[in-house]
Amino acid sequence: MKRIFAILFAALLICTGCTAQTPSGAASLEESSVSSVSSSAPEVFDQPPENREELPFDQMKYVQPDLDETIAQYENFARRVRNAKSSGEVMAVWKEEAQLCKDYYNMYTLSNVLFSLDTTNEENAANYQYMQDFIAKLKPAAVSLTRSILQSPYRSQIGDIVGAHVLDAMEIDTKNYSEEQLELELQENQLTTQYTQLLSQATVYETQEHTFTTSDMYYYIYAGSREDRQFAARLLEDYYRDLNQQCGEIYTQLVALRTQRAEISGFDNYLDYYYFNRSYRGYGREEIENFRAWVKEYIVPVYRQLKNDASARLGHPLNLFEYTAPLPEQTRVSYLESITSASKLVDIVVGILQDLSPETREMIDYMTRNNLYDLTSSPNKATGAFTTYFYGWQEPYVLSNNDDAGTYIHEMGHALNFFRTGDLMVLEQDLQGSDISEIHSQTLELLASPWLDRIYTDAGAAEKSNVFEMFITILSATMVDEFQHKVYENPDMSTEQLNALYAQLESEYFGEIDNLGLSYLDNGLDWVDIHHLFESPMYYIEYALTAVAALDFWQDSKEDWDDAFRSYIQFIDIPNDVNLSDSLTLAGLDNLFEKSTIEALSQNLSSYFSGNSFTE
Template structure:
């Protein structure tokens, strides 16, 4: 049987995970499927589906815990083996659970099942069935292989710098260096790597576009664009909506972002000699940093959440007390940061690598925004896919929390508080045009699948000139030829996903404006939104939560103007002292 988890643990570290036995797991799901097919009435079918959800929760809890343990200590042999095992056995297990979904969809007791679980669940199952057929299995294998090859090319990069060899992420500390010579040299090296691999990466991307287009044709789509939307479960918005939204970004957000970049250029003071890589530096005096040890930052966060709201405080303290936060970088620990919800334990978990930058504080706000939604969504429903909203909404919870916590940033940044808030808000705004062209680029590529690599690059450069006109690549012919997108791994790994971040960013700015009017009321609205989880599709969810859709009406215009009002209180030149 699959290991059963219960929420009565004292410390997450002590929860043991047993080995996954493929055959037992498959048998368990198959026997539920068998019973569902032979159910006598709606009541029995409902009970079986509930068992299926509980079983799925146990399996996904085991998978989450294995993944977490492996990330926390990549040297641990037991969890490394279990983690490899998951990759090996999941395709076969998915085949059985897909069959269950299919039989659920075709059940003669649909009326009763819809009454119990809602129409949305059927719509979700229908959409995932539409994006798959036996015929495309070899193409899917090829697609995954190409993605792995891209990851391999990027992650195996070793860049020689000042007598040592570094990976691309490791070069980050040099490309962001306050020392200009280091920064420009490091940046030249990193882009040199992409220039050297231009043909290779471009060739991989061409093959990806080709195989994705082929899959789309086999499934009866005109091109890959709509299929990408269907794969992501976008039930009620279309590539056309995205197009209109991108035009509004150009109209309302780009002028603001241009003014932010112009002020930045002025502060840096390099005049005509400014290089695109200088924009990595926001203040000539360096970035704001949190003051204090990781323990002090956590206790500041405890104080912050206790003053913000009893609900936030309750769950943050729970995570601290039950050791559901692993924040400090250590030997053998994987890089990056994430939040994961473990349904069987009814808890969220946060993984991070504190490194003394403002990103440490972002973890305590952003990832906790995800975590809080996990807790509240988990309490509201037993249907796994209803706990958290779709991909376009998931980041709304986390990005909004970054803004709700502004009044407490002095606990972390002391004398750097204004410096932090101004930069954080500017970054939020200037990100939107960038996220927008990552989307525009891909939409164009998949609508015109026969373009050459050079034509794609030219189109990218054209988009940059429109949306990010401050980018002047007079010193870098590779970037001038339109190669920047090749470093954005989402373009390769998660086609057409990136726009979601910009949508979430706009919603976060809406919450920010409301919190400045009435913080308590805005936070109550946010908690209610958390609790709705994923029980509605995108448009319905926003409507139910009382959030204006970033794509509709004048939302972007209003958000731009309220954000600008707030930004006006800062004198960035003064902050840069």
């Protein structure tokens, strides 16, 4: 639900609340190395990489790998595995392949970052498209090698080395792949690149001096003169009418391609195909549908009650700037007057990470020293924000096109996990999904609460706003997931039907909203802003799952910040091949797929936003 985040970005919300805690000191973090989790199962935790060779971003050079040569190498790997006389020989070949894989994934990641920094650069766009196609065209040879490993008479011994569950996940992947899918995958890559370029280069209004974004327009609608509001509204109406048609055409093609891929693999629809591929995560479609039902049963009513109470106090239905605030009648949170530029905001966030813990200091100092982030907004930069990882160089990279402190801290939570990831023996051991990685990022946002006085005029209000935003994330991500489920169950829907479905679901989850006469919002045209729908289907629900876990960490931090942060670091250090359910158990967090967890969360949220203490 991109509109929510655009509005939050345009005008950060305020509410009353607890004063931010002061952390009890970094020394205790350095001194403590044992917890209830690590003491019971110390062998499950990764050790951060040692002797990492530092490579500054400006020294990374794109060298295009040769596809035919790489395919020949994979064919040779497969022959050697089939002729291997021991598990040791198989592993020796697999480790060679892993190094090759790390090398070309470095180039894929570098091409992606360079393209995202400037989507108008034709050379970078061509390189990124080449690497997307390279990965897709290489897959038949890679799958052949995988099948050779899985069919090896030494599979049992290999499983003892890399993990039998890793081999099981590989088997799931190979069962679903056929060379018939290659052309469909290439078409999908082209469409997602087309969408990225379209969204990053689209402008609402442009003068010789300035390019105006949707956030700028929302600001004028919120705080501008009557003439400014009317002008901004007309511009937004035109912008979304055109963007919706262009993106809608791309999306309907993507849905058709994904449905074809599922049918080729023998599935009735893309949902069955997707959940089969994700079965190693420890949950499936039934668990997700149960989760959505519980959100509707327990979380939505809490939101509706808060919204109705606020509406009664104000004497009118909440408008698009008010419905995402717990106390919309109060003054909005603002940055300190000393924050006069985006670069100044970056400096403050870097300082917070340096002081937050030894672990975050080590990470941010390394990334700053090697220019491994680009956070301030600029024209033609890819929209949104992301964190990626150079496997071969063992370095994370963060890119953001949002001048927003919360976004910076969120992405650095991802970077912290990548930074502490040990060198993988084989890349197939990296089974970590976004259902875990988003816990890393969302939790760091909330655990940074004691330092919000460096950013906002009212730190307590900012913390409460952040918690409410996490609350809204559970609702919006669940809503978007229901949208996707209905789309892939009915893959022939037109753009107009997609718009109507989105508007209907928004009403079901959020109730009546006064959109201040903006008909494109009333009619659901703004779903095209959600890039995950185009680039990462079915990803969005994981924001809701992980928000529940992040709020669990945050509640613990209100009792003992140091202990909560130690648990957070240990959660980050759980190896990448452990699935969500097992990771939650290791960290002592509540099971997200139990009704009682969602019911208890709803009670806690209701208590917190009504000014009471948490329920037990």
